[in-house]
Amino acid sequence: MIALIGLVVGALVGLFLEPTVPAVLQPYLPIAVVAALDALFGGLRALLDGVFDDRVFVISFLSNVVVAALIVFLGDQLGVGTQLSTAVVVVLGIRIFSNAAAIRRHLLKA
């Protein structure tokens, strides 16, 4: 629970402070956001499944973002940045969809 509260607090701080991202990190933002969404939906589903765990949530969130950024970086270095990004987006997109569907089943029973 504490992790979700912390996430909201961090989001609010970010909204108020509006810090700028260094240009070096700019290419990793889109994938990082998709990865964060995936972790967020996973956490939400776990919450509704009754198996939510702060530690797992924080670690999965962190690793998701870092790994996604790493994959983009690697892809850029190898010259297959766009292809790898597409792969990551597809996989994470499917996961987000199934988690969203599970959340929907929990909430709407349909």
Next chain:
Amino acid sequence: MTADPGRRVLPRTPRAVDASMGLLNDVMSKALDPGYVEAAQRPVVQRGVADRATRTALHMILAVLLGLVTVVAVSELRGPLLAGPSPRALLEREITDRSAEVEDLADSVEQLSADIAQVQSDAIASLNPGLFERLEASELASGALGVSGPGLVIELDDGEVTDPEDDAARVQDVDLQIVTNGLWAAGAEAIAINGSRLTALTAIRSAGEAIQVDLAPLLAPYRIEAIGDVRGMQTAFVRSSAANHLAFLSGTYGITATTTAAQQLDLPGAGSTTLRHATRLADVASSALPQESAPPEEKGSS
């Protein structure tokens, strides 16, 4: 598996029909991070209060950081759409900046031309008064010097523009050409459009939607000032084909043209002059010999 004649090979578990889709199935069925289930199944460890507090604080800090990073990333990605000056505003600012720069440069050209003229007259006037007189007359005729005197002012303005695509109701470059040519023919001695002096080498033409005089774009209304004998010029201009053209413009397109006489008009010089042709004097000391510095006497406008 090596074949043993005495024993039958045991049938292996049948291969799943969709085995080739294993990766996709994995992604679909294990959407929830397996870590959650594992953590839920793990036996609950009893921890001390201090230990729990540290863990909670750590989770909190990490979560705050992650939320911050995510929101910052999102706002950064949405940023250019919401914040920051629009490209149009940037272009507008650049245009005004550059226009101001051009004006500054034009001012400095004028200043330098005046300096050059001063130095020139100082140098020649004492040495060779006859030559200096010729030079001054040529400069006057070529438009290099600013002049003032009575004259006519014709103001042209665009008609009602209903369709932005259709610029028939706008004053065109050819209209200005006809009017200025009519004024020259009517006996104008010097002409300026919106403060830009016409010389024998000044072009009036359109670039896109703007009319350019001497390569500088002008905006409507166009104020054409002509110095000369007011009476004679007025009469001759009314009789000319240019006056007919103006009547046609106002009748057909609603372009307004007003002609007024002015007691005092001040027209600027045309700025810098370029030396295009020169011949050596046979005897520098003599002032009687002709010198060609070739500003064409005949005036035209395009």
